Amino acid sequence: MKQISGINDLITLYDEARACDSKLFSDMRTNVMLRNGKHYSETTTKMLKGLRDKGVISEKERIKIVKNHIHRITNDYINSIIARNPSTVARPYNSSDLSDCKDAELSNSVMQDIRLKNDWRRLRRDFVTDQVVVGEAYATLKFDYSSGQMSTDEWGREYPVGQIKIEKRMGFECKRDPAAKSFQDARYLMFDKSVDLADAKAIVAQLRPEKVSAMSEEGSDNIVGFDINKGAYMSEAKKTLFIETYIRPCSSYPNGQYILSTKEFVVFKMDLPLGIFPVYQLGFDPIQTTPRCASIISVARPYQAEINRASSKQTEHQITIGDDKLYVGASSSVTNGGKLHGVRIMKGDGEKPTYIAGRTGEQFSSFIMEQIKQMYEAVNLPHLIADVAAGEKSSDPYSLLYKSMSQRGIYAFYLEQWEDFEKKLFTDAIRLAKHYYTEDHIVKIVGKKEKVNIAEFQETADDGFDIVVEESNGDIETKYGKLLTITNVLQYAGGRLSPEQIGQLVNDLPYANKDKVFNAMTTNVDLVENMLLALDRGEQPIIPKFGNIDLMLSALTNRTVQADFVSLDAEKQMLYQQYIQQLEQMKAQQQLQMQQAQQGLIPASGFLTTINASMKNPTTGKVERIKVPSDAVGWLVQKLNQQGAYAQQMQGLGAETMIDINNIASSQGMQQPASQGQGF
Secondary structure, three states: OOOOOOOOHHHHHHHHHHOOOHHHHHHHHHHHHHOOOOOOOOOOOOOOOOOHHHHOOOOOOOOOOOOHHHHHHHHHHHHHHOOOOOEEEEEEEEOOOOHHHHHHHHHHHHHHHOOOOOOHHHHHHHHHHHHHOOOEEEEEEEOOOOOEEEEEEEOOOEEEOEEEEEEEEEEHHHHOOOOOHHHHOOOEEEEEEEEEHHHHHHHHHHHHHHHHHOOOOOOOOEEEEEEOOEEEEEEEEOOOEEEEEEEHHHHHOOOOEEEEEEOOOOEEEOOOHOOOOEEEEEEEEEOOOOOOOEHHHHHHHHHHHHHHHHHHHHHHHHHHOOOOOEOOOOOOOEEEEEOOOOOOEEEEEEEOEEEEOOOHHHHHHHHHHHHHHHHHHHHHOOOOOOOOOOOOOOOOHHHHHHHHHHHHHHHHHHHHHHHHHHHHHHHHHHHHHHOOHHHHHHHHHHOOHHHHHHHHHOOOOHHHHHEEEEEOOOHHHHHHHHHHHHHHHHHHHHHHOHHHHHHHHHOOOOOHHHHHHOOOHHHHHHHHHHHHHHOOOOOOOOOOOOOOOHHHHHHHHHOOOOOHHHHHOHHHHHHHHHHHHHHHHHHHHHHHHHHHOOOOOOOOOOOOEEEEEEOOOOOOOEEEEEEEEHHHHHHHHHHHHHHHHHHHHHHOOOOHHHHHHHHHHOOOOOOHHHHHHOOO
């Protein structure tokens, strides 16, 4: 693309871009009117006038009946897409790399914050509605310095830290490169933006103060906007038309270009931040060989026109010849002959009157129903008018889940388009967040416990994470399926899982107060994860006094046998060994404290009981059965049980770790459990 030298070149591009899709823009606006029930436009009125002039229909025939099925059809697509809650999530580029996993986790927190600050729930409804009704919708992405949470500088002055802003743009506001065959091929895109005159002057005063005097006090001439709520064109006084131009990175513009202008002068231009082309298209049905898309209404419109025409004709018949009629001869007369209960008597003179029944327009009913059926088949929604078959109810939850998931095929193509749209949008949003967000900003989003990982998150290359479409959407069927799976695992394997493993599993349940109920189960897991990340970076994390030493030891020793451990620097590998030794010493100290706690007097109360063992009595010199107090037996059994549980816990650390702990214990003068037995 050649360089744009001035406002004249820019306006030439704008006029060419607007002219190539003028017919499509008209169809898009008409689609909005059709959904809102405004089926008879000025063009239809002109067509009817021509038919009257030719004598095809009477001048008095002005009946126009609208049976709006388009509203129901578009609603079904909109509700079905939103109900399935398609979304995206950051997943690690390499799931075996702990730093990639942490990068994806922090990216998810940032992504959730962007959704929250942009009221994503409302925006998604608007995007999907435009996708279905208009045929396409556009989003633009930028970092807005004038919004976001407030912070305080060193002089105590408050200022906004800024935030990522997502702006929805209408399909008929977008003008595109006429030479483009697809959206990705468009060298540039332009958007109309109507701004209040006062706001427009404030923008120009800040960016081009010498041009403020050139702006008209009445605003731009002949600005006519399309009111999407009323489905009509409205004159906009005191408005200024801004043109936003986005140029893709190319040889002339290596980082791309953003240009803000009026039709008279350029207000502002800059390179695109990070070279990101921040325009994203969400389409319905792509129009081949062009970058534009069509709405489902373009398929339904011919059928809807026939339904309206036939319904209007049917109503005309009901009005003109709908009442019953009684014909009598010229010499005949009919008079009231009195009344009886439930009977009206009429008297007539002359020839017998002729009775003619009224017309209901039944001859049009079959045609109308056939058009309705064909329309719903054409838009791939025949189930909306089909009768529900009896006897299909099932109490098996898995059968119900399978049936619900199998019905998604109708909307799969449009769901995938939404997922691709959101994937591209939030991939670039996180890139901008890494570039613009400060450390304090990110701490506010992800929490103070992640502060040690923020520097790595900001410095990580873009390929350190990948935004991928969720395999399971957030709809009720997916949540129900996840609930069934996890509850089955907990039912059959819960007894063999550690509290930390159960906590991680329950964290995936769709309905639970995870932060409060399961925080104790997951705290040590988060602690170990942060420790491993810090050691991989070469930092020296502090070992918490009350942390789970067994879990930390198991995680660190497992890390040393992973394939990529040998690729770490020698200093980092040595740091791992030092921390393992520290934990082994702490574990040995715990073992010493436990043995010391176990020492003390053996209880001698209770009745004497005979044990199935014998020894020589030093007093009599005879071999006798051993008799001890019953409480002493109970004490011995209790200690053995405790020692067995402790031994089982130690066995989970691995043979090498056990050897190290035993060696440390021996060097500290600790007695091993096997040598604690005492004779009488």
